[in-house]
Structure formats: structure tokens, C-alpha cells
Amino acid sequence: MIKLILIEDDGGVRDYFKSVVDRMGYELLTAENGPEGLALIARETVDVIMTDLNMPGEPNGMALVRRIREIRPDTPLIVVSGFPTRERLEECKSLGIDDFLTKPFEMTFFSSVISRLLAARKPKADSQKRG
Numbered sequence: 001m002i003k004l005i006l007i008e009d010d011g012g013v014r015d016y017f018k019s020v021v022d023r024m025g026y027e028l029l030t031a032e033n034g035p036e037g038l039a040l041i042a043r044e045t046v047d048v049i050m051t052d053l054n055m056p057g058e059p060n061g062m063a064l065v066r067r068i069r070e071i072r073p074d075t076p077l078i079v080v081s082g083f084p085t086r087e088r089l090e091e092c093k094s095l096g097i098d099d100f101l102t103k104p105f106e107m108t109f110f111s112s113v114i115s116r117l118l119a120a121r122k123p124k125a126d127s128q129k130r131g
Contacts, residue, residue: 002048003047004049005028005031005046006018006028020107020111038064038068048118050078062095079092081103
């Protein structure tokens with residue numbers, strides 16, 4: 001089964017993502033902050049990671065994105081933020097994130113982003129199985 005991780009401090013946002021991901025037929029694991037998210041990423045094999053940039057605690061923001069990239073450099077990473085700046089967008093690009101979602105966004109758009117990222121991963125998985 002396709003498995004995603006969402007690191008998000010807002011319980012309402014986590015619940016909303018969960019309902020959408022459930023409808024897509026995937027599993028969503030959630031964490032309320034950076035340390036919980038990093039622990040989850042370290043122990044779970046997942047297909048996509050999503051994180052909010054604006055959360056309490058450390059690491060958060062760009063430090064969290066950097067740590068995620070260190071732990072899972074090849075896992076698609078989506079950054080979600082309600083307050084993007086040009087500098088943040090550029091920094092995220094330089095760290096190799098796969099997409100950036102600005103809140104609020106349509107869940108149909110979110111679904112299409114997930115589908116695109118998963119489709120892009122399939123050839124890699126197929127070639128690894130053959131090799």
C-alpha cells in the first residue's frame with residue numbers, strides 16, 4: 001500500500017489531509033512536530049513526505065527540510081506553507097523538494113501532485129526489481 005507522512009502541527013489540517021488520502025486509497029502517517037516527524041521518517045518506509053514549514057519546536061522550517069533530505073534524499077518531498085516568500089521557495093528548490101503547496105489549496109490539486117510524484121517513482125521501482 002502507498003504510504004505518506006505528513007508533519008503538521010494543526011490537528012484540523014492533519015484530519016483534512018487524512019480524509020483526502022484515505023479517499024485516494026493510501027495510508028497517511030502523521031506527526032505533530034519536527035522531532036516526531038524525523039522519528040517517523042527514520043523508522044518507516046514511505047512513498048511521499050509532506051511537511052509544513054511553520055511549526056513550533058526545533059527543528060522546523062528549513063532546518064527540518066534539510067534533515068528530511070539527509071535521512072530520505074530520494075523520497076518525494078512536498079513542502080506546505082501558508083506564508084511562502086521568494087527566498088523560501090528558492091531555498092526549497094535548492095534542497096531538491098519535489099513540490100511546494102501554498103495554503104489554502106484545492107484538494108484536487110493536492111491529489112494530482114501526489115499522483116504525479118507516485119507515477120514518477122514507478123519506473124525507478126520497476127528497474128530496481130529487474131536489476
